[in-house]
Amino acid sequence: MSLLDVVGPVMVGPSSSHTLGALRIARFAYKFIGEMPESVNFVLHGSFAETWKGHGTDKALLAGIMGMHPWDERIREAYIIAKNSGLKYKFTFEDLGEVHPNTVLIDAAKNSKTYRIMGSSIGGGEIRIIMINNVSCEISWEYNTMLTVIRDVPGALERILRNLTVNISNLYLRRTNALGKIATVIIETDEEIPPDDRKKISENPCVMDCYYVRRD
Amino acid sequence: MRFSDFIKNCERNEVSLPEAILRAEMEETGVPKEKLKDSIAKVFEIMMKEVESKYGKKQRTLTGMTGFNGYIMSQHIPRMIGEFNHIAMVAALSMAESNAAMGRIVACPTAGACGVIPGVFFALKKVKNASQKELLVDFIVAGGIGWIISRNATLSGAEGGCQAEIGAAAAMAAGALTYHFSGDAEKCGHAAALTLKSMMGLVCDPVGGFVEVPCVKRNGIATQIAIGAAEMALGGVGSVIPFDEVVDAMRRVGRSLPESLRETGRGGIAVTPTARKIVEKVKSNNI
Structure with missing residues (x-):
């Protein structure tokens, strides 16, 4: 505190x-x-x-x-x-x-x-x-938070991280639908994730959905 | 970080208590001192603006159990207490009622205990003509005392009972008042210790779980304890037990309080026959 x-x-x-x-x-x-x-x-x-x-x-x-x-x-x-x-x-x-x-x-x-x-x-x-x-x-929303829904395939996470130019504070990856081969990635950062990074990530064919919530 | 560390820093670096508090915060968070002071000043300005506009006003609270006490006391001509205490009491009641009426407040240190600090600061402003600049420095002292309590005990009623909320607020207020009149860091520690010792073990027993009864009036009365303790410290009466040790004791007492007395509305006055009747009525009114 x-x-x-x-x-x-x-x-x-x-x-x-x-x-x-x-x-x-x-x-x-x-x-x-x-x-x-x-x-x-x-x-x-x-x-x-x-x-x-x-x-x-x-x-x-x-x-x-x-x-x-x-x-x-x-x-x-x-x-x-x-x-x-x-x-x-x-x-x-x-x-x-x-x-x-x-x-x-x-x-x-x-x-x-x-x-x-x-x-x-x-x-x-x-x-x-x-x-x-x-x-x-x-x-916790104490960080800038990016949530992406991705295809559960090899190299998908790597392709997201490649486009990130800021330091990551916390990173979670979880398979959410084994049948549909879908996983969710949550990335928390101290710094703002630049719009350009987000654009590249959402254009990635492995990424089905990309949401970004700025820290309040 | 303990209060004794603040005192050591004051002596070693020959700085004032608020300066030592700002430096300690800067060392921990890396936020520059001036930036921190600006942020605190913004919060402080809002607090003073709100107390100015809500002082002595009738307010519509969520359950209707309170909302008129600040107004009633502002109309009353005190028989015993002086102007300073009277204004602090009215201001604290008014701010606590504004909180219950979904008004804008500064949760210093918590929403339920938001009346005590603006109470004594409004009295300093109105009765002692204290400038905004002086008051801001006093406010930092209040923050430093709350910070020590949050680090070494708790500021949450659900964890430590009301001693952690209104008790802490009163200790912060007593320290600020003592600093205003003496600038003496050690006396501030005594004032905070005397206050916390007088409120140790205070339970959190809100009727129906709502932040109104007894919270609102406790805010008003806590200003009087804070003023009394500060007056004693200024007069040279010290606390035998140092503030840091009192905070440790408060943490232990908080831990030994049963859950029914920690903001659950299942103990203390919250389970009296009258409280039960009121809660039934409030709930039947679809509140």
């Missing part, structure tokens, strides 16, 4: 775990999709499901999926803003299994593409994204 973490952050209350953390998970989803989705369903689990309205978790999630910053005082009016901007939203409650008590599953759709992102708020506003599009992962 740095001095700045002790004296901050600036945020909208009331709770760093139930408000700030919730907003950051939804804001990650917003950044991952690249824009506000057309429709979204928030599936609340555990403590999120129990005390959601009293902590403003619902408003924080809506604000986050619309791309608001944690210190935006319009979070309070998230319902009205969502309605005015035509966002279709829903809150449901479900036991999501053996996950942190403060967990939400975000099902969103944009341009006939669907996104499924699960995240946990683990305290002090810190989050972990634990699943993206049915692939389990562990993303």
Whole structure:
């Protein structure tokens, strides 16, 4: 914890775990999709499901999926803003299994593409994204994060790394579909991954999808 | 890093306490001191702007359990305490209620304990006419004390109970007040130690799990403990147990608190008959 973490952050209350953390998970989803989705369903689990309205978790999630910053005082009016901007939203409650008590599953759709992102708020506003599009992962969003879906063939990873001009902090590779020969690579970096690198990587024939979420 | 390291650095390099704190942070993170100071100043300005605009206002909180206490106390003419304490109390209540009303706050050191520091700083500004520049230096002292607690114990109610949130906030405030009036690093340590000892073992027992009861009023009352401890330290009353050792004790106490008393809403006042009734009502209102 740095001095700045002790004296901050600036945020909208009331709770760093139930408000700030919730907003950051939804804001990650917003950044991952690249824009506000057309429709979204928030599936609340555990403590999120129990005390959601009293902590403003619902408003924080809506604000986050619309791309608001944690210190935006319009979070309070998230319902009205969502309605005015035509966002279709829903809150449901479900036991999501053996996950942190403060967990939400975000099902969103944009341009006939669907996104499924699960995240946990683990305290002090810190989050972990634990699943993206049915692939389990562990993303803290403390780094710039690139997620690529690749063909599970020899040399695929090497071809991605070849186009990367910045230092890698963390790297994960996981086979996600043995039958379809699909794997997922998550790359976390301190430095921003240059647009040129990303372009080259996404043009790579081994790469089926490439998402990039800049550190907030 | 311990508080005694700060003191050693002050003596060895003949620098002030806030300077020693900034240097220690710079050594750890590599962020240049001036840049760090600018970032802290931005947070500080927002905190002061918010307390100025919310002071003594009625606010609509999420559950309605609080929201009017800052206003009530601002209308009350104090019978015992002076202007300084009164303003600190009203400001702390107002900021804690703003937090519960989804207002913008500075989580210094946490959202639930966000009233104490702006409380005493607003009193310094209004009653002692302290300049923004002086206050920023005091604010760095508060941050340094919180930093020591975060490193050697915790600032999380879920881990260490309310002593780690409002207790820590009050210790930070007491250190800042003592620095403002004396510039004496050792006295700051005494003020922080006296405060933390007075709040040791304080449990985190929010009614319904919501950050309102008893959090809001605890913020207001904690300013009074901080001011009292700072006054003692300024007068020359020291803590027999050094601040670093008090922090160690606080960590151990926090670990021995049962889970029911660590932000779960399943112990303390949260399970009293009245609390249960209130929670039922709040939930039936679809909150």
